Amino acid sequence: MKKDSVFNHEKSFLNSWYNMRKGFEDFFKSKSKNLNINPAEAMFLSRIYYKDGISQRKIANGLNVSEANITKTFKKLEEKELVYKTIDKENNARRNLHLTEKGVKTFEKCMKIFEEFDKILFEGLTGDQKEKMENQVNTISNKSINVIKK
Template structure:
């Protein structure tokens, strides 16, 4: 594989990642959100009141990173933390009304982003593309810890 070839498959993949990241970053900046926050917001939107450990496990993020993210999001008024009523050692995280509003905005943005990304794909092409991306992830998972 020629990695110096700017027309190559790997370069095209990196270009898509870069363009997508820049586009999403610009949108999130307008909403006063950071790139890691939407998945956390959506996780709570689906199932409010999770523990920090549950969130970390679902998002595959270290608990310490979740703590930093939640501190920032709490200061922004997006989430609130409360002790579990049955086990005071557990802190549960809840969306605030502002956090719910951001989720609604994000849902609309993600619909638009999907349309921009895949609007001219057929359903069959979307399925093939999804399968190929999953296969790539599996390939990397197999060798990442070697």
């Protein structure tokens, strides 16, 4: 007899999370064909969009990825002419990241895609229901990140 597990329960968080992630990736891919960007790169751009001059280290910490990953992503986005860096005036070893005009426009188009998906997901829910759901998922997300950091 096969062992029961979360894989065997259609409504398990694991299966739901997988479906949400896959659904979003497919949705984003279909809506962003002309942008030449993926969701992870959009998240990278979001950090710079909301905090111009942020360091690669702070982006890595905020996205829970390695600085090497951020360096690779930056290079890809730099080749696409979406980002550039400057030397920090107070610390010559630190590089500040910025969006180009094209980067700003690209990210703003990404925001619309994210907002459209969000609207579809939460259609029919009240503001309170949506907030409760977001709080619950955020709690689970934070626990997940803490597992990695142990």
